[in-house]
Amino acid sequence: MLAGLEQLIATKSPYKLASRAFRERTIIRIGDVLLGGDDVVIMAGPCTVENREQLLQTARGVRHAGAHVLRGGAYKPRSSPYSFQGLGQEGLALLSAARAETGLPIITEVMEPGTIALVAEHADVLQIGARNCQNYPLLREVGRTDRPVMVKRGPGCTVEEWIMAAEHVMSHGNMQVMLCERGIKTFETATRHTLDLSAIPLVKQLTHLPVIVDPSHGTGRRDLIKSMCLAAIAAGADGVLIEVHPNPENALCDGAQSLDLDEFADCVAGMRLVAEAVGRRVPRRELVPA
Amino acid sequence: MLAGLEQLIATKSPYKLASRAFRERTIIRIGDVLLGGDDVVIMAGPCTVENREQLLQTARGVRHAGAHVLRGGAYKPRSSPYSFQGLGQEGLALLSAARAETGLPIITEVMEPGTIALVAEHADVLQIGARNCQNYPLLREVGRTDRPVMVKRGPGCTVEEWIMAAEHVMSHGNMQVMLCERGIKTFETATRHTLDLSAIPLVKQLTHLPVIVDPSHGTGRRDLIKSMCLAAIAAGADGVLIEVHPNPENALCDGAQSLDLDEFADCVAGMRLVAEAVGRRVPRRELVPA
């Protein structure tokens, strides 16, 4: 058992390993950036890996515009069993190819214990999707890997339940956990979900874990994403996760909430300025031709 | 592919196999009762299987009071990894023993694909817990079994998302699915969740599936359970799922929302009268000494 945990378990706090009483700050290396320190980390890419050309075009584009991590779904949890469920293993291979070409580390979702090993061969960060925020067997199994894990907040989860999801991962030994706010269910219908930015300072007070914000799922509206990225960074987020597609109108999934490459570049430029205003920075990658 | 499905997939309705356009009514046999017809089915038992005596005492008590199915958790999804997680395989064995003694069929939760086969050895109905309502790999795997499946509504799920969970199960071949309303997350704090009884007639219009109501989780308050059971049956529910504990004050889990055996008997008596008022009946088991 980890030093200090035993005493913490005796306390009333529901958070033990995730608590700031256990540790001051967690910094996670992803490729050549450090998440959770002074840098603001930008993760971008398509909702779904559709094909080689779409993925590589997006990867090159977001890298050129300043992204540090490439996101893309190979396994997609879809409300309907008749919708496209992702390319699966083929999608993972394409993500690996995109990393080889651009140098961008990969974050992608893992949906079930049985595919963790396979996903971990290709992914630098394992993403637990919002629908699986309280899927404890899955949290247990990613807790037994050595990969950083991003736990997305369930749309019906309180901040406490969400942090407890991180605690589940950590209690199995994996301390490299980051939390991702992506909107909660409310009565408001003008946006897909209600992005809860107050969760950023709240989580940073309660825990030592880095906090990411996903304004694409959080609002479901392309025209709100830049504003919410700037707000997230002003509120103290350690990173953002943005859906970008070279041609949002033709996306197989979630086009209505994807930026195109020009919009993404404009968004990154805005984030640089706000990051500096709050004493942080968006690290620049040297823009070698990719 | 099932007859009629192909045409349904071409329609705009999100529900295909679950839709009333596909089938008029689904009736599911559980032990010697039929769920989804004129009978109202009562499922009762402890939140968690704690030990042999607690389980058998409850099983005998609820059988005597009129229950048709015994519920009890062997695998418990808990917000905290440090809480009691259930007796697991030992709990399953105790549930089998309780069925052997009382004749009551068993409903119990299955949390991950890897334990479905084991749980299905002991359970007459597989329960998908509210937190797993959108755990599609788990829904897929129970969809490949021949056991009836109860899909609990996720506390953050719309009626449509919940029915789509049933559709996931059915799309893998298992048509014996029942839905269980157990409350949604709202701003109200006087109750644990807000029990959405309007979901009963809504689901019965949209689908051919039986609907169960769980007022224990839906309200989180012992003093509201009887009223909500009567209301559920008046609204057209096909059954109820009630937490009963011989000694709620000492329950390991959810005592605040458990009825004791006398309260349960009183609740059943009330349900008999309301069921008759709406043209249905709570079938009586012959009260042989158990």
Next chain:
Amino acid sequence: MLAGLEQLIATKSPYKLASRAFRERTIIRIGDVLLGGDDVVIMAGPCTVENREQLLQTARGVRHAGAHVLRGGAYKPRSSPYSFQGLGQEGLALLSAARAETGLPIITEVMEPGTIALVAEHADVLQIGARNCQNYPLLREVGRTDRPVMVKRGPGCTVEEWIMAAEHVMSHGNMQVMLCERGIKTFETATRHTLDLSAIPLVKQLTHLPVIVDPSHGTGRRDLIKSMCLAAIAAGADGVLIEVHPNPENALCDGAQSLDLDEFADCVAGMRLVAEAVGRRVPRRELVPA
């Protein structure tokens, strides 16, 4: 100051005059029925008073089918200033005419302090609409009248805030207050609001006030109203408030949630049976030709 109030104010309970610690039960006479005792009171009528013929036809119809109180809006709070705002004073006169002809007492909404006296000339019960649940100056002024007051729950109000609205009325001297559950705002979009039937037993435990349920606004769907009426009575409601229109398709307002006269008669028949099943009754008016 009322006897017992001083001590109650010293207690921590937020409810004083509304509390069951102050009084066991409040029974309110409306015309010739008693609300809050064993009887279940049915209030029915159009959302809006449109014209003499529509109102009288509805009044005769609902009386014939068993209603005890006629509802109808003369002053209508509308989200848009460009929508029909009700007939105002002319509508009140028509309501009085309908009472004269049918003998049914009248419940109608009052929206501002300045028109209370006028409305009270025509109304037997003053309704505080959901949007005014926390309009304290309005609550204060109806608290200074001698008319029974129905306080509808605000769609964003907790049970506690709603009971406190009643407390505001009562603190100004008017103890004839009834509460009306009419649905809260949630993330569910299949229904207009989510009808919170658990509020019925909850309010009856906390207060001595009668509880009415309005399934028309609570669900916004004509096809759910009967089920919700039966559920409300099974859960212990003292009455229901139902929108009825002789020709819902042509209603100026809220046609989608109005029953026609045949559906209303069928609903009343169902309520009689459920009321008896829970030891209450829907009083019959002698069916003299009206």
Next chain:
Amino acid sequence: MLAGLEQLIATKSPYKLASRAFRERTIIRIGDVLLGGDDVVIMAGPCTVENREQLLQTARGVRHAGAHVLRGGAYKPRSSPYSFQGLGQEGLALLSAARAETGLPIITEVMEPGTIALVAEHADVLQIGARNCQNYPLLREVGRTDRPVMVKRGPGCTVEEWIMAAEHVMSHGNMQVMLCERGIKTFETATRHTLDLSAIPLVKQLTHLPVIVDPSHGTGRRDLIKSMCLAAIAAGADGVLIEVHPNPENALCDGAQSLDLDEFADCVAGMRLVAEAVGRRVPRRELVPA
């Protein structure tokens, strides 16, 4: 009728006068600042006017730290009729005295039609509180004054319902309307409400009205206010409304969500930097001894 309104009424858009189809941008003068243009306007002061010393000390302090407008409640809508309801007319007189001494214009709440004239004698901006967001008679009457009006979003109101509240004011002739986001009711309990910052860009796309954010009521937590102020400005808010008290621990009302003067000064300093990062500025008042 205003030019252009007639055609707009014929359109399907629910917003007419508030719509960007009617006007590009509304700029409102408050004292010597302009709201709705490039400047970010800071409104600060106590929840409740308690006494002369408390008010003047706060007014001097917030002026010194950079506030442009003094807020303070004389009439307080309180959930309980037994809580302090504000100093009323005496509070208004103290607000006038504070303006005379500091030069800061005043924003204060008006709760009922009957006191509008009195409040307007003292206030530069009339505030419609969140509980009155759908109190249409009150909106009508402030719509007949010549004072700027701030409409706070009801905690149960969608963005559309909130904009329609502004439309009610404007339809009676008063075009000087600003909207204030102050949090909505959700299932999250770690914060008092959930501050919906996505409403800022949304309202700015749909309307020409200035948008203010109130993080004090929006979060209910002093330790989240600075982060939410910075986020609001990054997201495009035209101003903020902040509760400040010289001694929050002893505040009569809402101390848990009030900044002290040092915290407020630190918050203003942060806002200056973020405003500049998004191409705006917090105007500086010359710091003459007040």
